[in-house]
Amino acid sequence: MRYSQYFLPTLKETPADAEVISHQLMLRAGMIRKVAAGIYSYLPFGLRSVRKMEQIIREEMNRAGAIECLMPMANPAELWQESGRWEKYGKELLRFKDRKSADFCMGPTHEEVITDIVRNTVNSYRQLPLNLYQIQTKFRDEIRPRFGLMRGREFIMKDAYSFDLDDAGADLSYSKMYQAYRNIFNRCGLKYRSVEADSGAIGGSFSHEFMVLAESGEDAIVSCDSCEYAANVEKAELIYHELETPAATLELQQVDTPGQKTIEEVVEFLKLSPQQLVKTLIVQTSADEVLAVLLRGDRELNVIKLANLLDVDWVLMAEDDVVKQATGAPTGFAGPIGLKIRVIGDAEVQGMADFVVGGNAADVHFTGANQDRDFKVSQFADLRQAVAGDPCPRCENGKFESWRGIEVGHIFKLGVKYSEAMNATVLDAQGKAQPLVMGCYGIGAGRSVAAAIEQNHDENGMILPMPLAPFQVLVTMLNPKDDEVREAAETLYQQLLALNVEVLLDDRDERPGIKFKDADLIGIPLRVTVGARNLKEGNVELKARNSGTTSMVSLGDITPQLQQLISEALAFELGN
RNA sequence: CGGAGCGUAGCGCAGCCUGGUAGCGCGCUUGGUUUGGGACCAAGAUGUCGGAGGUUCGAAUCCUCUCGCUCCGACCA
Numbered sequence: 049m050r051y052s053q054y055f056l057p058t059l060k061e062t063p064a065d066a067e068v069i070s071h072q073l074m075l076r077a078g079m080i081r082k083v084a085a086g087i088y089s090y091l092p093f094g095l096r097s098v099r100k101m102e103q104i105i106r107e108e109m110n111r112a113g114a115i116e117c118l119m120p121m122a123n124p125a126e127l128w129q130e131s132g133r134w135e136k137y138g139k140e141l142l143r144f145k146d147r148k149s150a151d152f153c154m155g156p157t158h159e160e161v162i163t164d165i166v167r168n169t170v171n172s173y174r175q176l177p178l179n180l181y182q183i184q185t186k187f188r189d190e191i192r193p194r195f196g197l198m199r200g201r202e203f204i205m206k207d208a209y210s211f212d213l214d215d216a217g218a219d220l221s222y223s224k225m226y227q228a229y230r231n232i233f234n235r236c237g238l239k240y241r242s243v244e245a246d247s248g249a250i251g252g253s254f255s256h257e258f259m260v261l262a263e264s265g266e267d268a269i270v271s272c273d274s275c276e277y278a279a280n281v282e283k284a285e286l287i288y289h290e291l292e293t294p295a296a297t298l299e300l301q302q303v304d305t306p307g308q309k310t311i312e313e314v315v316e317f318l319k320l321s322p323q324q325l326v327k328t329l330i331v332q333t334s335a336d337e338v339l340a341v342l343l344r345g346d347r348e349l350n351v352i353k354l355a356n357l358l359d360v361d362w363v364l365m366a367e368d369d370v371v372k373q374a375t376g377a378p379t380g381f382a383g384p385i386g387l388k389i390r391v392i393g394d395a396e397v398q399g400m401a402d403f404v405v406g407g408n409a410a411d412v413h414f415t416g417a418n419q420d421r422d423f424k425v426s427q428f429a430d431l432r433q434a435v436a437g438d439p440c441p442r443c444e445n446g447k448f449e450s451w452r453g454i455e456v457g458h459i460f461k462l463g464v465k466y467s468e469a470m471n472a473t474v475l476d477a478q479g480k481a482q483p484l485v486m487g488c489y490g491i492g493a494g495r496s497v498a499a500a501i502e503q504n505h506d507e508n509g510m511i512l513p514m515p516l517a518p519f520q521v522l523v524t525m526l527n528p529k530d531d532e533v534r535e536a537a538e539t540l541y542q543q544l545l546a547l548n549v550e551v552l553l554d555d556r557d558e559r560p561g562i563k564f565k566d567a568d569l570i571g572i573p574l575r576v577t578v579g580a581r582n583l584k585e586g587n588v589e590l591k592a593r594n595s596g597t598t599s600m601v602s603l604g605d606i607t608p609q610l611q612q613l614i615s616e617a618l619a620f621e622l623g624n
Numbered sequence: 625c626g627g628a629g630c631g632u633a634g635c636g637c638a639g640c641c642u643g644g645u646a647g648c649g650c651g652c653u654u655g656g657u658u659u660g661g662g663a664c665c666a667a668g669a670u671g672u673c674g675g676a677g678g679u680u681c682g683a684a685u686c687c688u689c690u691c692g693c694u695c696c697g698a699c700c701a
Contacts, residue, residue, distance in 0.1 A: 060650065060662065061636050065694050085693065140700075157701070191625075191699055199700090207701095245701090257701085266700095364698085458701050490701060526660060561661040568661090579660055589660090 049519070051554040056093050058566050068264045070501040071196030073510045077570045079518075086193025086201035093570065094497075096518035098204060101493045102183050104235050104515060105206045112228035114179040114208050119161045121185060125151035127160040131469045142189045154187035159466045159488060162209045166484065167472035173213040173482070176474065177221055181208030183493065197494040198454065198502075199266070204494050210487040213476060215463075218485035222461050225489045229258055229457050232491065235620045237513030238500055241453065243269050244279040246352050255460040258491075259453025260499035269453045270434050272446035282352045284434035284448070285441040291399030298402040298416030300385075306411040309380025311345045314413060318404060322346035325404045326397055326417070328382040330371045330389075334361040338374050341431060342384060342393040344400065348433040357392075357429050381406040384423040385414060393425040394432045454499040455492075462486040504594070509569035511594050514617035519552040521610055522572040524563050526579035528555055536603060537578040540588070543607050549614065568593070573617065574610060 059076040066072040074080045079094025090098060106116065128134035128141070134153075142154040155161065162180060170178060183206045193201050210221035226242070233240045238260050245257040257280055259269055271278035279285070308317045315322050325345030331354070332338050343349055351363045368379050374389055375382045383406030384391050397419070405417045419425055440446030467473065467484040476482045497516060504511040514520060521544060525537035537553065544551040552572060554563050560579075567575050577589040588606055591598040592613075601609055 057634090059635060064630085064636070067695070082693090138699095188700085192695095192697090194695080205701095255701085455701075460701075488701085492701095524660095529659090559659055559661090559663065561659090561663080564661045566662085577660075581660065 049552050051552055052556050054093075054552070055091065056570070057091070058569055066196060068195045068198065068502065069505055070198065070264075070498040073501055073505060073569070073571075074196055074498065077510060080197065082196075086190060086199070088197060088200060088202075088494075090494075093518050097497045097512065097516050098493050100516050100518075101236070101496050102204070102206070105183065105232055105491055105493065108228045108231045108235070109181050109206070109208060111231070112179075112224045114181045114210075114225075114228075116182065117180050118182045118184060119155065119158050119165075121155055121187065122152050123155045123158075123161060125153065127164055127470075128153060131160050131163075131466055133160070140188050140190065142187050155184075156186055156188040157488075157490070158182070158184075158207055159209065159462070159486075160470070163466045163470045163472050163484075163486070166209075166211055167467075167470060170211065170474055170484075173474050173476050176484075177210060177212045177217055179208055179210040179221060179225075181206060181489070195264070195498075197498040198264075200494070203492060206491045206493060208489040210489070211467075211472075211484045212487075213474065213482060213485065215485055218461060218463070218487055222459065222487050225459050225487065226256060229256075229459060229489070229491070231620075233258055233260075233457070233496075236496065236500060236515050237617075238456075238496075239503060240456070241269060241271055241278050241451065243271070243453070244277075244283050245458065246280065246283045255458060257453075257455050258457035258459075259451070260456050260496070260503060261451050262454050262499060262502040263452050264502055265452035265454040267453045267455055269451050270436065270438070270448040271451065272440035272443060273449050274446035275440060275443040277440055277442040277446070279434075281434050281450075282350065284438075286395070286430045286432065286434055287439055287441050288395050288430045289399075290428075291395065293398055293419060294401040296401050296416070296418035296421055298418075300417055300422050301415050302407060303413050303415055304411055305381075305407075305413045308411075308413075309378075314404065315345070318413075318415070320404060324402075326384075326400060328375075328384055328387075328391075328406055330366040330374050330379075330382050331363050332366045332370060333358055333363050337390070338366060338370055339390040339392060340374075340382065340384060340387055342391065342397045342425065343432055344394065344396050345404075347394065347396065349394075350431060350433045353429075353431050354392075357431070375406075375408045377406070377408045377412075378410050381408060381410060381412060383408050383414060383417070384419075384425070385417065387423070391423065391425050392431070393419075393428045395428050395430050396432065397425070398428045454495065454502060456496045456499050457489075457491040459489040460487060462488055505571075508565075510571035512571045512573065514573045514614065515620075517571070517573050518550075519572045520550040520574060520614050522552050522554060522567055522570075522575045524554045524567060524575060524577045526560050526563070526577060528557055530580050532583055533578055533580050536583055536588070540576065540578065540603070540606065544610065547607065547611060549610060574613060576606060576610070 057078040062072045063075050078091050080088045144152055186205045187202050190201050193199055212218040212221055240260045242256050242258050245255045268281040270284045308314045311322055322345035326342050327345050329341045355363045371379045401418050402416050404415050407413050436448050436450040438448045464483040472484050473481040500516050501510045523541055527533050541553040571593055573593050575591045586602050587600045590601045
C-alpha cells in the first residue's frame with residue numbers, strides 16, 4: 049500500500065473527549081472515528097487490525113473444532129420472550145419495531161437465535177458435540193459507554209455456542225475453548241491472565257474471564273503468587289474460618305460523634321484505626337428484604353457473594369429513606385445494636401471484640417461493642433472483597449497479588465438454562481429426550497485491539513504487536529524527489545510485496561519530521577528508512593518500533609532480514 | 625438514572641462575567657524557498673457560535689426549554 053494513495057488521517061493533537069490512551073491513539077492514528085456515543089466507524093487502518101484479530105480467532109476456533117456461521121443482528125422479539133430475556137435484559141436491549149409494528153431487538157448476544165437453530169436441526173445425540181460460532185457486530189445499549197472501543201454500544205464480537213448431550217461432554221467442550229482462548233491471546237502477544245469469574249446475567253455454573261493486564265482496566269483481579277489460582281475480585285474466594293470470638297474486655301459506651309458519618313471521619317474523630325470499627329451496611333435484595341451486613345471498617349462488601357449467599361438476583365445498597373426506616377438514623381450511623389432486621393456478618397467480624405459501631409441515631413456511635421453480649425448475628429459468611437495480601441484459598445502459602453485487567457474474553461458453562469427454557473432437546477442412546485448442555489464463549493475483537501494498544505504504547509504512539517499490526521513493515525522514502533532514493537524505496541517495496549510482506553510505503557511528499565512522527569504514532573513494528581545519506585553507502589536504516597533499536601542494513605540484506613524478523617514475531621506455540 | 629463539566633472552522637482552544645454583528649494556533653488551498661525528527665515567507669478559503677423559544681434597538685454572550693458529548697458514581701458477558 050502506498051501512503052500517498054491510502055486513507056490514513058492522523059491527528060497531531062489529542063481529541064479532547066478521549067480519556068484513555070488506546071482511545072486517544074486509535075483516533076490520532078486514523079483507526080477509528082466516533083459516530084455517536086459508544087458507536088464508531090472503523091477506518092481502513094483500524095479495520096486491518098481488527099480483521100487480524102478476527103483471523104487469529106477464526107483460525108484457533110476452527111482448530112478447536114468450532115464451525116463458523118453468521119446470525120442476524122435483527123432478532124424477532126418472540127425468541128427473546130421465549131427465553132424470558134425480553135423482560136430480563138432491560139434497557140440494554142435495543143428494541144425497535146418493523147413496518148408491521150412487530151417487535152425486534154438488535155442482538156446483544158445470540159443464545160436465543162442459536163438455540164432456535166439447533167433445536168430445529170439437531171435431534172440426535174449422534175449429531176453432537178456441536179460448536180457454532182460467528183464474528184459479528186453486537187449492540188448493547190450500555191448505560192455508560194466509554195473509553196472508545198473499550199466499552200462501546202456497538203462492537204465486533206466473536207461468540208461461540210457449544211452443545212453437548214451431557215455434563216461431561218459440555219466440560220470437554222469448555223476445556224477445548226479454554227485452550228483455544230489461551231492460544232488466541234498467546235498468539236496476539238498480549239500479557240493476560242485467565243481468571244475465575246462470576247457468571248452474572250448470562251447465567252450458568254462456572255466461567256473464566258481472559259484479562260489483558262493494564263492499569264486502565266475496568267476490572268480488578270487477584271492471583272496467587274505461588275499457585276495457578278486467579279480470579280476476578282467479584283468472584284475471588286477467601287478462606288472461611290470459624291473464628292473464635294475473643295472475650296469482651298470493654299463496657300459498651302455511647303459516644304457523641306457529631307457529623308462523623310464515614311469510616312474515615314469516625315476513625316479520625318475517635319483516634320482509632322479502621323480495623324477497630326465494624327461497619328453496618330443496610331442493603332436491599334431482589335426478594336424485597338432489607339438486611340444489615342457487618343464488615344470490618346476497612347473492608348469492602350462483595351455484593352455478588354452476598355447475592356449468591358442469599359440466593360437472590362441482586363443486592364443493592366439501601367436508599368437513604370430505607371436506611372432511616374430500618375435504623376431510625378440517617379445514613380452513616382447504622383449499627384447492629386437494637387436492629388430489628390436480619391444481621392449477617394462477614395467471617396472476619398466473628399473474630400473481633402471491643403469494636404466501634406454506629407448508634408442507630410444521628411451523631412451517635414458505640415465503643416466497646418461486642419457480639420452476643422450487645423447484639424446477635426444470625427450468620428457469618430465470606431462476604432468481603434479480596435485484596436492483595438489475602439491468603440490463597442487453594443494453596444498453603446500463597447498470597448494474593450492484585451492487578452487491573454481488561455476483559456477481552458469470557459467463557460461460560462451454561463448448562464441447560466436456555467435449552468430448557470426453549471425446549472431444545474435431543475434423543476439419547478436410549479431414545480429419551482435430553483436437554484442440550486450448552487456453553488457460550490465470547491471475545492471482543494475491537495476491545496482486544498484496544499487492549500493491545502493499552503498495553504503497548506509509549507509517549508510517541510502505539511507499539512502494536514506484529515500479529516495485530518495493520519502492516520508489518522513501513523518503508524519511509526525520505527525524499528521522493530531524489531531519483532536514487534525513490535528508486536531504491538520502490539524496488540524494496542516491490543520486493544516485499546512479491547514476498548507477501550504487508551508493507552506500507554510512505555511515498556508522501558512530506559518533510560522527514562512529519563514522516564517520522566507519523567511512523568511512531570501508527571506504530572508499525574518494523575520501519576525501514578531509505579534516505580540519500582545512507583544510500584550512498586548502499587544502506588538503509590532498520591528500526592524496531594518496540595525496542596527502538598536501529599541498525600544499518602545493506603540493500604541486499606534488508607529483505608531477508610525483514611522476513612526473518614516477521615516470522616520470528618509471528619511464531620507461536622500451541623499451548624499445552 | 626444521580627453528580628460534575630463541555631458544545632464557537634476538520635482538530636485544539638479564546639471570546640461569554642460586563643450584549644454592539646467572531647478570533648488564535650494547527651490543518652487545508654495557491655505560489656516561492658526548504659528537506660534525516662511535526663520548516664519558513666506571502667496570499668487565500670472555511671462558521672446557520674448544538675437546536676428552539678424568550679428578553680433586547682441589537683444575543684456566541686442574558687433567561688427558559690431541549691438535544692448531543694465527556695468524566696465520576698450506580699449499572700454491566
